[in-house]
Amino acid sequence: MVLWSRQTVLSGFGFLIAMLAMAGIFALLGNSFLFLAQIMIVVGAVVVLSLIVITTINMKEENLPDEPRKFTWMLLSAVLVAPFSVLMYRTLVYLHHSFAETKEGYGSLKAMGGELFGRWVLPFEIVSVLLLAAMLAAIVIARKESKQ
Amino acid sequence: MTPEPFFMLATLLFSLGLIGLVSRRNLFVVYLSIELMLSAVNLVLVTFSRLEGNMGGSAMVLLLLAVVAAEAAVFLAIIIQLVRGRRSIDSDDFSQLRQTKESR
DSSP: OTTTOSSHHHHHHHHHHHHHHHHHHHHHTTOHHHHHHIIIIIIIIIIHHHHHHHHHHOOOGGGSOOOTTHHHHHHHHHHHHHHHHHHHHHHHHHHHHTSOOOOSSOSOHHHHHHHHHHTTHHHHHHHHHHHHHHHHHHHHHHSOOOOO | OOSHHHHHHHHHHHHHHHHHHHHOOBHHHHHHHHHHHHHHHHHHHHHHHHHHTOTHHHHHHHHHHHHHHHHHHHHHHHHHHHHHHHSOOBGGGOOTTSOOTTTO
């Protein structure tokens, strides 16, 4: 649905559904904190921002890119991508056989916070700087040209 | 719990994102495909973190979510700027940086 709908808004809604399903899978994996983070950050911020931009731009039907042979292209690229995905799947399954089994007490908020502010403090701080830089960049790029 | 379905799903998501990235010309669809690929990576990280019983992978996923948010902000700002200049979201219209015969 994300890929082949003609209208961009339908792609956006398909993306919303996919991200909600992703949050459900995180919950299925027993990771309650990431479930919440996925809902709040991706669904609440990223998807809503995308939908707002899609609807704000308000492209007319005739302004959308004309892709007459879209399905041919998608089929062709699917054939090209297929061996790569088989390889990736086999690699992942092989990797998992070389790991030990899981322990108990996984996925709690306490474990998450301890990990995040213990070993991962430096990346955490770097991410805050990155978010600030991205915010500045977005403002600078999207700003109207100032009168000289 | 076997992790193979999750690997299968992540592979499928990544492949779908790659297909959309190379075959569509709508800039929004390209952007959403990139997001799909990023979330496939997230899924693999969470699955391995679960298998290992180690929260490091989950912390990495949280930081990746922040990176996804930053990427969304910059990408959408660029799209708005392009649309303002050209009234188009067709990626074939933005080919100024392409190598032409004269410049080669």
